[in-house]
Amino acid sequence: MDFVEVPVSEDASCGNTKVKKQKNGKKRREKKTENIPEEPQTAEPTDSSLPPTFSISDIKNKQRRHLMFMKLKQEKRKQKLQLRKKRKQEREALGDKAPPKEVPKTIENQRIYDETTVDPEDEEVAFDEGTDEFSAYFNKLVNPKVLITTSDRPRGRTVRFCEQLATVIPNAHVYYRKGLALKRIIPQCVSRDFTYLMVINEDRKVPNGLVLCHLPDGPTAHFKVSSVRLRKEMKRKGKDPTDHYPEIILNNFTTRLGHSIGRMFAALFPQEPQFVGRQVATFHNQRDFIFFRFHRYIFRNEKKVGIQELGPRFTLKLRSLQKGTFDSKFGEYEWVHKRHEMDSSRRKFHL
């Protein structure tokens, strides 16, 4: 016990001296202020043993440091609360005349302006989009038909994920990969009038990639898939979805690249939703992450809407967009995510 006590007392004394020193320092500083701030430069070298400003990290005793830190924290919190109270009171006192509340800064609203942001009145972009590969779908000439498959020998959750995706996307067929090459599957799909090929890649039984290839002539998008939640793993989920065509919501796809991706998702689903089913699929883009949710809604009265998640849910992040059907070796890429070049700013978004 002695052994333990001694160092503690030493430390404590050490801490005291520190505090004293600090006090001394304060006094000295007061003196300095009396002398009019003319000689800080001359004073400093003599006092070099003392830190010019006291900081908690200089305390060597861990317990004491912790204590001081907690105190400091409390103080700060108190101040903050007071400030907030004061502001609130002022606000109430002013009543209607109060200045509008400041909008908090987020990296979304501080986003660096992207010059490719689509202006809905732009003739050229409208023409470009009107004649692209999806124009047949948007002109109601074709109905989507989707083939869902996986990387070879899927295990565990990937299989269930595929099945559940097939219940979300109408007219989707899940096929076993059988070790076939995608380049050989694609012509067969085209001859059977499929409009999409969807390949889910897995790594150690976890789905981690999605290749979405529009047929017959591209484009192909490659996504990273993360945080997959299957229906079974979800709380408060609704009953299984029905076969009705869902509505779709595409949020925040503003840039030219975002538009192409948004159109790609839109073309997965049939054009006219069956509102009887009250089901809605959402692709929400936020900070270049695309969140997928599948809900059933109900209008309780004129103002209230109830929603119920049906699942699955997952998050996508675009890795690349390739022109033409899947060809990772010789295909031409329209956009490739290059981490070190593109992610130089946190406020720059591409979708």
Add this chain to the structure above:
Amino acid sequence: MACVKSQQCSVWVGTETGILKGVCVSRKQVYNFCEMRSLTRDEEICTITWGDEHETEVLIGSVNGRVKTFSTEKGIFTESRECADLTHGRFTGIAVTDRSLITCVESGLLKVWPEAGKETVEINVGGGVCRMKQNQSEHHRVATGGKENPLKVWDLQRPDTPIFIAKNVANDWLDLRVPVWVRDIAFLTHSNKIITCTGHHQVRVYDPSCQRRPVLESKFGEVPLTALSVPSGENSVVVGNTHGQIAILDLRKGLVRGCMKGVAGSVRGLQCHPSLPLVASCGLDRFLRIHNLQDRTIMHKVYMKSRLNCVLLSSKDLQQCVTDEDKQLEEIKTEVDEVWDAMETVTEKSNKRAAQDEQEVQEVTEKDKKKNKRTKE
């Protein structure tokens, strides 16, 4: 107005939507030279080149087989002629000699169109052509190459046989034939050599006077190279690939000198400025970028709204084209200055303030001096 616009433009870009775009780099303005209402996809511009030496005409080859002439002075399309069928594929290159036009299409049909009356000369250069390029010092020589179609140099005065056919490189270490896929060609006018880049990411330098196999081969990246361009000086080459990587390769040993940053999509067109150290690139990411070749920084980046297929730089200085306009502006400015000079100045208040400021400044400086003295002590 259109003609003023087109005279200012120093970079010309052909797009996938069929619009010819002129870019005035110094003002960061893009002009569309096209009827926006009559756009169709089959007018997609495949190739672009200068129609004459003074750079007053731009020749455009579109997918539907028409070659159009655009006058940069008048700012309108002056001529359009049918040069190929849709069945022969897209244009892979157009070129101009003294009086005739040379076109080449993917199927391998190279045609020389002399001016009115004379019959056209047709050469079959072999299928799967990816590029046809003209020798800038000897206009009657062209080079062709493509997929499974080795580099061939043709003399148009003797169109029967090519004057040079490249020989495929030796088999690889498994004793398998190396596939041929020439994607772009350039002539080195000083040393009479030819550079090609291939779909199998090789850059090859051929010396026709020496041997049929390449004298230098180097590799860049892992995806097909799509475009190349030789800067002035001709001791390096700029190549671009389908992942949007642009690099400068040294021609002495074939090593990478440096890469250009900031390209997001496949490079379709590359051109170096004939005298300045600049390179313009365009591609599927819809941006025209102009990089400096010396420090590899990006100098201009212009969003063009459509996917871009080809780029053409004028040989004049990029900034120069605006000077005339600026002169006019300056004249206006001088007039304005005169008006200002004619006005009387109200001085009193401002003088006082200025005096005060001066005093303060003096005080501060004195203090500083004191401080300095102390520190010296």
